Amino acid sequence: MKTPTRNRRAEILEAAADLFAARGFHGVSIEDIGTAVGVSGPALYRHFNGKEALLTEMLLDISERLHEQGARLATTADPDTAEAALDALLSGHIEFALTHPALIRVHERELDNVPEQARRAIRRLQRLYVEEWVTVLSELHPACPPARLRAATHAVFGLLNSTPRSAGELAPEAMAGLLHTMARAALSRL
Amino acid sequence: MKTPTRNRRAEILEAAADLFAARGFHGVSIEDIGTAVGVSGPALYRHFNGKEALLTEMLLDISERLHEQGARLATTADPDTAEAALDALLSGHIEFALTHPALIRVHERELDNVPEQARRAIRRLQRLYVEEWVTVLSELHPACPPARLRAATHAVFGLLNSTPRSAGELAPEAMAGLLHTMARAALSRL
DNA sequence: GGAGTCTGTTAATGATGATTAACATCCGAG
């Protein structure tokens, strides 16, 4: 029985993400998560070392995906294509946020519940992701100081990550277009 | 002893806001809050009916302040001054977010931990606040469907409320200016 | 100068919840 095992972990992570997003890390019990995947309670310890370990793996995974995606899409040293790189970053982030609203929410909110060491690793990945944006933006706004570009990047993340809050108001494609337009405009005047 | 009493409640609410913002509602104990204001634990029950009641009052207060502020600043039926009204709404919200980052954070995150009835009241105030923005925006973008304006408003809130996350990167005045500029730009193209 | 209200304090009380123990199944490998 090697193959079915792969799924359990993923199933658990997915269910836990939804629950954490809805009620917060401390608002969800191990038992809740177990129930959500059809097993009950302590069974989760066969797959994770504990509740914190579960959250840690979730956040590390998200941060890695965003960072990796960012590194792939921002690969542009050329000012001519900086515009294109920014559009790619925007589309990538929007796609992720619309596809995985629960993950975005958890990523935004639960870092403090991760044990110190892992938290540092996660923060590093987040920082690297931000720097990818800053690099692209600095080509578009050479005169703008890095601190300002960083703050602007965080602000745009706030805008793009608003998705989970306004869910259902608009169709996904319309929402994607709107977010892209707004973010693009917000970043045009720095 | 009439005067000192007034403070306790405010003190408690303030300390609780900071703690909730930092660790989340379920991550903070009554004892923690007590300690933060220099009394210990059950003393809080002399001022609030319980932990949920405390959070409820906090969120109601925030929602009321934002709504009241919005109603005051958006008072404009005139398309000529819609621009000015929007600027006022922006400045007001930014001022609030920069002055009370903890409150903004709690307001954004903890609604689900409020008991049903109060939650409805809070949601109503939030909805009214959004509608104030939508009203102003609809004068600036008459062709834009309301659902889109609402989504855009939520997105801008996400941008403006990014404050707690990028704290310290920039001086408050610089941050205020940046957020205003970005939000203005984001809302110009709908 | 005492009754009453306000605020606090320190011990229960009772739940809830994370984690671990002890005890089954199932299944593939040899």
Added chain:
DNA sequence: CTCGGATGTTAATCATCATTAACAGACTCC
């Protein structure tokens, strides 16, 4: 077959917490 590992189950265990009880000082008003 049968041994071992992977997965689960249920019954402890041990903390942490919200909330309530019982008791005490302080200050106001009469």
